[in-house]
Amino acid sequence: MRPCVARRWARTSDRGAFIHVGAIIGTCMVGNVFLVIIPNQRKIVAAMLAGQPVDPRLGAMGKQRSVHNTHMTLPVIFIMISNHYPAVSGHPKAWLLLALISAGAIAIRYFFIQRHFGKIQHEFLFYGAMLIFGATAIASMKPKDKVEISGEVSFATAQGIIQKHCAACHAATPTHASFAAPPLGAAFDTPEQIRTYAPKINERAVLSTSMPLGNETGMTDEERAQLGAWIKQGANIP
Template identity: 40%
Template sequence: MDPLVWEWLSFGVRWLHVITAIAWIGSSFYFIALDLGLRKRPGLPEGVTGEEWQVHGGGFYYIQKYMIAPEAMPEHLIWFKWESYSTWLTGFFLLVVVYYAGAELYLIDRAVLDVPAWGAVLISLGGLALGWIIYDLLCRSPLGKNDWLLYAALFGFLVLLSWGFTQVFSGRAAFLHTGAVVATIMSANVFMIIIPNQKKVVATLRAGGTPEAKLGLQAKQRSTHNNYLTLPVIFLMLSNHYPLAFGTKWNWVIVSLVLVMGAIIRHFFNSMHAKKGRPWWTWGVAALCFAAIVWLSTFPAETPEEYDISGTQNPLYLSASFEDVRETVIGRCSMCHAQEPFWEGIGVAPKGVVLETDEQILRHAHEIYIQAGRSNAMPPGNVTEISGEERQLIASWFEQALAPKP
């Protein structure tokens, strides 16, 4: 597929993913706050456990919650599920477009594990499936009867999983996959547990029976997990834009701190909505966690020996114009994209992209083509005064070298 078409496909899918994620997280946060803020009063209708008055957009809303269901089921019932499903589906499609199709660039780091693209994709798919299976087994095990023991086990599992991903993928992909596993757990909770249990309850009530209490308890437990995992998964999904998060020696420890930081921030808002006070100490702990993350980011990742991708199999390297492209990239880009950037105010290479050697230029050829060849996104504000001829040189080099041969 044409690189420009693929780039726009990536942007379109990312846009959909962000939109659906906002819808899911927004409705989730709203219902959590609503549920925790419900008030009890004498004279509530049978089965109603709380009510709340709200005002929004110039109108007033009166909301009541039935712990199980009203005596007569309404004909029109809205199920909040498609936000979750759409978020996961668009996220997985984005994973395919960016990380699977661009495995050599974004997924694989041969200095970490030298595997073919198809092998890395299988590891990725296996990690997503295994993450949900182990999580579900932990919840169904005896640990599931004690919330605090279960939280400890799940925390340890996610940290171990994050460390495992750093042993097989690039740092960027390791963070993204930890977030993808968490997102899979959250969406699978909705698809496999919460919605099916609610449907069983509705079916039983419509048949005149009494629903099993465990169905509601199980759904509530999984919903609570989703609540506390939301902020960490947002951090992990955004982290691929920030190499100081994923490109450090202790990146998996950073994941563990993010899990703690996200959970205690949610605890603050949960306590506030439940009218149990505002535990301000949580922000102090969150600030300490963030400070620790900043400190850990000062430990650079171990620099492995470069591997050679510049041999006879690489048409970009064999191109007659590669030397001119190399000179352009070194002259116009490497003042920022260097192990030790010398552009004032730049402390680390943007997005972790270093462009000082042939191997590094070839590894990031697609990004150079899009950012500096087919657009003027780089350098920012054209501070290094790259000319139109130089941009055309980069674009022609990439397109001609990778064009199908007759």
């Protein structure tokens, strides 16, 4: 049976989902310019050149779309650079974080638009800051463990998980076809390297799901929890 659209969306990687949202908003913005703002402008100019009365609705429509675009700018810019914030895009509540950050960015943009007209409304800066602060607070909250791990997790178990899900890319000589060198120089070949990277591994594969990249290897929640438990228990190596 073919999976429904929602299911296919659900399987899009975290980053892919962000890019999709950005592409949808960006398409609306381009549509506003090419389907309304520019054609209306042309109609207004043509009417003026012909010495006919100009329909004021044309200008009003263009203005409305241009206001929409202005408010969408900062959220789109954030999505464009969101690749650098895997803690946001890889968070289990990524949709909520994106919604809060976008609302905050719109409030901040609104402050600057009003300031442009000489109206200083600091409360909008405050709302924007609070929304973005709220998103940061949620992003830094430890998600509730979906899987409870009881007992000690050995280094051998942690290394086995890393071998299975990370080593293809994160090795001195990666076996993954897309990588000639370990990404960002992060190789997990030796126990010492794994221990050194433990806090970052925790960030990327336990607290968020931004690694393995696109979850290519199908890492399970159970494995993430085990890796997390090993790190929590002191990231001990033999």
